Each structure stands twice: as C-alpha cells, then as structure tokens.
Amino acid sequence: MTERLSRRSVLGFVGAALSSLPITQALAEDDPWLGLHQDVFGNRPIAEEDGLVTLEAPVRAEDAALVPLTVRVSGGDASRPRSLTLLIDRNPAPVVATFSFGEGAGEVVLATRVRVDAYSNVRAVVETQAGSLHMATRYVKASGGCSAPALKDSELAEAELGKMRLRQFAAAPGSTSREAQLMIRHPNHSGLQMNQLTGYYIPAKFITDLEVRRGAALVFRMEGGISLSADPNIRFTFRPAGADEVLTAVAKDTDGRVLRGSWPVKSGDDS
C-alpha cells in the first residue's frame, strides 16, 4: 500500500502539473478495480449486486473528507459474514478498512465515514462463512478528501486526541442484535496534507487496528488505513448475551499509541 501510495501521488502531481488537468482526469484512463481485484482478492470470483450486501453512499458528497457509508448484510447464515472490506478505487490507499467479525457480532449493519479523493467507485466486499465473495458498488462524486485538512479546529483536535466514546441505541423491534457507535478523537492524518509553511507533508498518523469485544467475545476487528475520516466513527451491531456485560475497544495508531475504552452494555435506551 505504501508503494502504491507514493507512486500514485507522484503520478497525480506530475499529471496535474504538466497537463494542468485535474488529477481525476489525468488518471481516468485506467480502471483501478482490475488491479485491486487482483491485489486484494487474488482474482477470486466476486458476485456483484446479488442482494446479499447493500451499500448506501451519497451520490455527491457534501464534504469529501467526511463521506458517510452504510453497509447492510442480509440473508441466513451469511448475516454474520467472516469479513467486510471497504474500498475506494481512486484513493491513494484504496483499501479503507477490513472488518473481521466474531461470535459477538450481530446481523451486520455497519456505518462509517471515509475520505474520497476523486470521483470514484466505492465498494463493500463481504466474505461469507462459506468463503464466497459478494460486492456492492456505488459511484461517489467527491474530490480532495485525502488532502483536506483533518479537522476544523486544530487546537481542539490536539487537545482531545485519544478520547473515546460509545453510544448505545435501543434494540430494533424483533431484532436480536443491538446497535452501538464507537467514536474516537484522532486526526487520522493521511500523510497527503502538505504544510506549506515547511514544504513538508504532515506525517501520516492514523488508527491501524481496532478491536471491539463484548466480554471475551470478539465483535469485530478492524485493520484501517488513511481513507477513514478524521475522528473515526463506526456504528456497528453486536449480539447481547446476558447481564453485567461490558463492551471494550482497543485501538492502536501508527505512533504505537494504544487507546482503550470500556462501557457496560445498557439494557435499553440511548446512552
């Protein structure tokens, strides 16, 4: 991914400088998905839009640095998939994150916010317990999300780095799953934001790993990259088991910082 990132940025900049075309157009000729299918999924067959996975994304993003995505996985045994990978074809680092689900996971409804750097296909690829791949794709019009400044108030961002919060929502009628939202204060610097005072890029600093457990049971484990928005925000489902349960989250970033939080599972309403 590092190699891809540097190659892409160089290509983008040279393209923009020499042709004075926007980066999106300069790179429009190739279809990045072909390479991604090979690199990320080893060209395994992927069923497209077969209804097992759906992806909600805005057609045009209001803020390219904060594009909301919601993924729903439906259907029988597949409703707790093995994993979910989010990709944005034309981002410098196309793999946004991979979520692996454990026995604590509920029926998968997962929402998060991403950076979109150019008009691009956004993809959600689910791997079932049986090992088959299923994909939903949406085209999103947004640009510049990866180089956009992380947060509006730079002082606040530094002061609150590492703060975690978990919100829990009332159970949907008839559902055995509960819904919660994990919020982490972190700039998730992409490494693509240049500090023009120094001429240097602000070093990449982002959440690489996140694990959420209900008691000892794994709800999900995430490997993330720079395409997750600043202040990573993940809304997920879990399967409640009994009284006195605790949800825990452990996140690690590229600086080796470890962030932890734990919250008792609430019985009913919003936190």
Place this chain on the structure above:
Amino acid sequence: MRIAAISFPATRRAMVDPGPQLRPAVGAKLRRPVARLGRPPHWTRRQALSGTLHWLALAASAGFAVRAGAQDGPPVVPLEVTEIASGVFVHQGAYALFAPSNRGDVANLSFVVGRDAVAVIDTGGSFAVGQALRAAIRAVTDKPIRHVINTHMHPDHLFGNAAFAEDRPDFIGHHKLAQALAARADRYLAVNAQLLGSEAFAGTRLIAPTRAVHDRAVIDLGGRELILEAQPTAHTDNDLTVHDTATGTLFLGDLLFMRHIPALDGSIRGWLALIDRLERVDAKRVVPGHGPPIAAWPEPMQPQKRYLETISAEVRRMIKEGRSIAEAATTVGLSEKDAWLLFDAFNARNVTAAFAELEWE
C-alpha cells in the same frame, strides 16, 4: 504558499509566477528552513536561483504565462465601491460561487483611508479581483497601502493578496491564519484554479500573514485607529474583526452573512456563542462578509442566528434519536430554504459539519 515571496526583491518576485499547480511538483526543491513567519527565509543565492530557474522551466513547459509584471496584461477595470462612511469604502461581491465569469468576486471587500495610509480589508478571490480593488483604491487616493487585513482563511477573501505585494504592506491575520492556510493552501489553489479557469486565475498565489494578531491589535492610519480582534473559533478558527472607531464601522468578515446562506467551517457552538457577544458591541454600522455593503447593527444578525440555532436544534434532536449523519444532511434545515440565497450549495455541508461537532457533546 510562498512565504518567501514576501521578502523577496520585487523584481524577482514579479519575474516568476509559475502558477500554483506547479507547487506540489516542485515542493521537494522548495523545502527550506523558514524559521518563522515574517522573517526572511535563509535561502542562499544559489538555492534561490535554482528554485527560480526550476519554476521558470516548469512554468514554460506547462504552458503557463510567465508574467512580466503587474502593469502588463489587459487593462484593469477598478471595482465599483461605495463610500459607506467617511473614508470607508466597500465593494459588494456577487451572491455566487466561484466561476470564470465572476473571477472570484463573491465577497465584500473594503478599504479605510486615514490621514497617512490606507488599510485594505479582504482582497477578493483572485489576483485579478485584487488588482481591480487596488485600482479602485488608487482612483480614490494616492496614500500608501500599508496594511492588508484578512478576516479569515477563505479564498474569496484573500486570493487577491498578491495584487498588493508591490505595496509591501503588512499582511495581517488572526494568529491561527498561517497554520490554517498552511494545511489548506494546496487544495484551495488546485480547487479554485479549476473553478475559475486559467484566465481568471492567472497570477493568483497565496501570501500568508506577515503579522499575527493574538488577541487585539491597533493600527494607526494617521488620526484614525482600526482595532483588530482575533475571535475564538466560529465561522472558522481564524476569524478577525476590524473596528473603525472614527466612524463606528465594524467589519465582521464572514462572522456575518446576509442573504447569502452562512457557511460553517469552524464551530457552530462557537459561532452562536460569539454572536451573543458581538451583538453587544457598540457599532453604528457593520459590513458583512457577504450581503449588502452596509447594514445597521445588530438587527441583521438575527436571520443568521435563527439559521444556526435551527440547524443546531434539529441536529441535536437527530443525534439524540440515534439518526445518522447522512439522514441529517438531507433533512435538517429545510425550513430555512427560502430565506437564503445559495441554500443548496451550503446547507447539507453545514449540517454535516454541525453533526460531526455536536455528536461529541
């Protein structure tokens, strides 16, 4: 942005204007130890020369015009300005987004003439607009332009700075302006070059502040003082207000939008809190960042206050109900639609920003 350009000899600065898109490509060559803002960069002659040649070569190969000087090119038509109070002139920007046809002339731009000097408050959305503002000033007075004040970081307010470089003024901004621009310059230049097109964008480059206001500063124009105040995070995290005490005129920059829908790029809570304080400021008249060139005070703040309070209340309710940011973006604030120009261009974005802020309460 080329901080270095500020302290460069004028001739060299005028000789080379490579166009901003080139900056990323030559970034590596331009890394230099600029100790702090407003200080001359520690370039050796050789470094300066090689940097210059590099720009020239790239500019030529990329087909950019190499500008010989501000006086060349098409004749500059002065901006239309209104004298809203004695010695206070305002140009009203269009209610529009950046487009080749308006050259980025979409924000209100002002200047104040004192006994000895002139202060400019915001310079417009391109070098061309800055030049036209400068021509309007020169049609009124020959006094030196000693101060160029930027009310905040947005391109429509400071992309015209370069047109005043030849006057060698202090470029003055909020103490957080330099950092805010540093993080955004690349993107601002690239995006706006595209929006304006090469003709309207020609010559535009960023000039960072050479003087930072930490809390409060006073500028003396000769028998006339301007009070500058760095405000806490509101419209952006670098809003600066200017008070001309001689006439009781308060320049609010984008802390006040009239008719043009407010744009939120700082903190909605901060903005509402600041409005409460600003309303108590004793001023005879105000100049909004977008809207008519002059307004009474403090009544014109009411529609903006109502808009921000509406957004804030509806977003809070959706957060409480566990609704999503995507849903909020399409449903919040719709009762305000008919009250504002450019509603569709900004509302959903404002809601998105407010949601991301308020969900941390």
